[in-house]
Amino acid sequence: MKTELQKMLDGELYVASDQELVDMRDNARKHLSQYNQMMAEPLEKKNAILKQLLGKCSTIDIQPPFYCDYGKHIVAGENFFMNFNCIILDCAMVTIGNNVMCGPNVQIYTAYHPLAAEERIKGPELAKPITIGDNVWLGGGAIICPGVTIGSNTTIGAGSVVTKDIPAGVFAGGNPCKVIRLI
Template identity: 90%
Template sequence: MNDNKTELQKMLDGELYVAGDQQLVDMRDNARVLLSRYNQMMAEPLEKKNEVLKKLLGKCSTIDIQPPFFCDYGTHIIAGENFFMNFNCVILDCALVTIGNNVMCGPYVQIYTAYHPLAAEERIKGPELAAPITIGDNVWLGGGAIICPGVTIGSNTTIGAGSVVTKDIPAGVFAAGNPCRVIRTI
């Protein structure tokens, strides 16, 4: 482990990091300002809302995220073409979140890259962890689905409403439940 790494570098590399680091706090504060502006734009045209989203998100193209929307940084979200996210969704992007083309999310979808050590004695010390999430092309995430750290969801897959995805889900399936499991091939 390199002690010369910034907390941002540690966070993105999946190492223990201190979320209270000033650089990370400043980045989150910047995201909060943009999110506050965005979440007040419910009745504004999509083009006007996307001007704010393009400042917030790391890389995006044709997207439609219904406010209110919440994220940690925004800059660690890469969204493909035709990305749609319904109301009240959350992306904790402490690690890279890669979203493919033609992905649709129901309301209250939660995508969490952040997590904490399992051992209480480590957890109470404060440092956190993050693991990247990858969502393939043509994926549908049903309302209220929760995507946990480190998960990959294959292309052409549907995740049922209310599912908690704790492990990778292959391409071309319908998966649902808590924990989420493959129900059938599509």
């Protein structure tokens, strides 16, 4: 029998109020609370907290405040930069490539709810993984929706809502986000 954590990571309906998941979120919030109070601290000191929080990280610079659900389901490559007030709902894996930059207020959501009201009000949730390739720039206020893959060397325009996969080597923008031109 699968745990709610296993169901969550496998993209199946899961109960977010399961005690294991609640404990994991509480642990993440303790680290985030500490991290978000470190605005003027050296990067090395801030990164020590991030390394405890995140599943895997290398050379990263996330400007506080930063928010996530678990942290352990985020894998960030080299030279990852995330500006102020960003959110990653990591109920599924979020894989971020090398040299990725995020403007302020970027939101990355793996979590979602059933569309049918009769299913949604029962409470179980769903999650789909997100993959962001190497050398991607997410403009300020961009929202990345569950299950999306963004190809390498792509730029997503500020304020875009990315609901579907975006190929490599393009500039894409809008709501819903669509390819505007090749780079």
